[in-house]
Amino acid sequence: MASLPYADVDTTLRAIAGNAEGFGLFAIGGLHGPLLHVTSLSDDGPGSLREACRRPGPGWIVFQVSGVIQLSSYLSVGSYKTVDGRGERVKLTGKGLRLKECENVIICNLEFEGGRGHDVDGIQIKPNSKNIWIDRCSFKDYDDGLIDITRGSTDITVSRCYFAQHDKTMLIGADPSHVWDRCIRVTIHHCFFDGTRQRQPRLRFGKVHLYNNYTRNWDVYAVCASVEAQIYSQCNIYEAGKKKKTFEFYTEKAADREEARSGLIRSEGDLFLGGAQPCLLTGIGEESVFHPSEYYQTWTMEVPSDSLKQVLQICTGWQPIPRPVDHHS
Numbered sequence: 001m002a003s004l005p006y007a008d009v010d011t012t013l014r015a016i017a018g019n020a021e022g023f024g025l026f027a028i029g030g031l032h033g034p035l036l037h038v039t040s041l042s043d044d045g046p047g048s049l050r051e052a053c054r055r056p057g058p059g060w061i062v063f064q065v066s067g068v069i070q071l072s073s074y075l076s077v078g079s080y081k082t083v084d085g086r087g088e089r090v091k092l093t094g095k096g097l098r099l100k101e102c103e104n105v106i107i108c109n110l111e112f113e114g115g116r117g118h119d120v121d122g123i124q125i126k127p128n129s130k131n132i133w134i135d136r137c138s139f140k141d142y143d144d145g146l147i148d149i150t151r152g153s154t155d156i157t158v159s160r161c162y163f164a165q166h167d168k169t170m171l172i173g174a175d176p177s178h179v180w181d182r183c184i185r186v187t188i189h190h191c192f193f194d195g196t197r198q199r200q201p202r203l204r205f206g207k208v209h210l211y212n213n214y215t216r217n218w219d220v221y222a223v224c225a226s227v228e229a230q231i232y233s234q235c236n237i238y239e240a241g242k243k244k245k246t247f248e249f250y251t252e253k254a255a256d257r258e259e260a261r262s263g264l265i266r267s268e269g270d271l272f273l274g275g276a277q278p279c280l281l282t283g284i285g286e287e288s289v290f291h292p293s294e295y296y297q298t299w300t301m302e303v304p305s306d307s308l309k310q311v312l313q314i315c316t317g318w319q320p321i322p323r324p325v326d327h328h329s
Contacts, residue, residue, distance in 0.1 A: 022187025087323025225263025
């Protein structure tokens with residue numbers, strides 16, 4: 001049986017705070033704030049999610065209603081907030097969540113589907129946001145990205161999420177002119193990319209640690225390293241459909257450099273199925289890719305296997321789990 005992370009995070013409501021693995025490990029969300037109850041599926045107004053997110057100061061937002069929230073505009077989530085969908089089934093559609101210039105945010109156990117409009121992402125993290133954990137969310141069919149992390153946002157973990165029915169899945173670092181994105185650090189683990197076409201993820205400048213993810217049936221590539229990117233791909237499962245090329249490298253010129261460069265990918269212990277071809281660039285510095293242990297000491301990982309593949313198809317995305325008891329006074 002797979003040794004999965006986070007065995008204890010559902011024992012009490014706030015046990016998830018500060019317990020992310022990876023670069024988002026310091027995300028405490030609304031740990032020190034009051035419980036805020038969403039009682040309405042309305043886009044705004046009394047009892048709505050938007051009203052709860054608008055409240056100043058820390059807050060732990062829970063739902064007392066299941067259903068679809070049709071967002072007419074981006075919903076901004078401020079610092080020190082947890083949006084906790086455990087115990088109900090809530091789907092956001094129309095637009096998405098925006099994490100703008102904020103810190104310490106946890107988004108847990110929600111569904112995102114059917115976002116429409118220019119630059120509409122499921123979760124958009126920009127600019128200058130940090131200490132964020134996105135856990136057990138399902139993402140499908142947005143007009144732009146499912147999760148985009150750009151413009152100096154960093155120290156983020158995306159875990160146990162499900163991604164499907166989408167083209168440009170996850171963009172990390174938006175443009176070769178954004179040289180301040182060298183600060184970006186993201187961990188993506190135990191996620192299931194189910195037939196999404198590309199960008200699982202695509203990275204510019206920053207550092208990304210991928211481990212124990214399952215990516216299958218991509219249509220362009222699985223993972224892309226562009227200008228100065230460093231990707232450490234560790235014990236993931238890459239199962240090809242028609243397209244066999246797993247890793248892609250795009251060359252771009254940083255605004256403050258003379259020469260164009262691509263990024264680097266180091267693959268360690270990855271499992272390639274269905275004829276998947278790593279297509280790694282060799283001899284150009286893959287040994288200089290960062291090692292995660294430079295930034296955090298432990299992470300829960302196993303050798304990729306059929307059992308891990310099966311578990312990730314069940315345990316990713318929104319889960320029908322009860323809301324834990326809150327012992328916070």
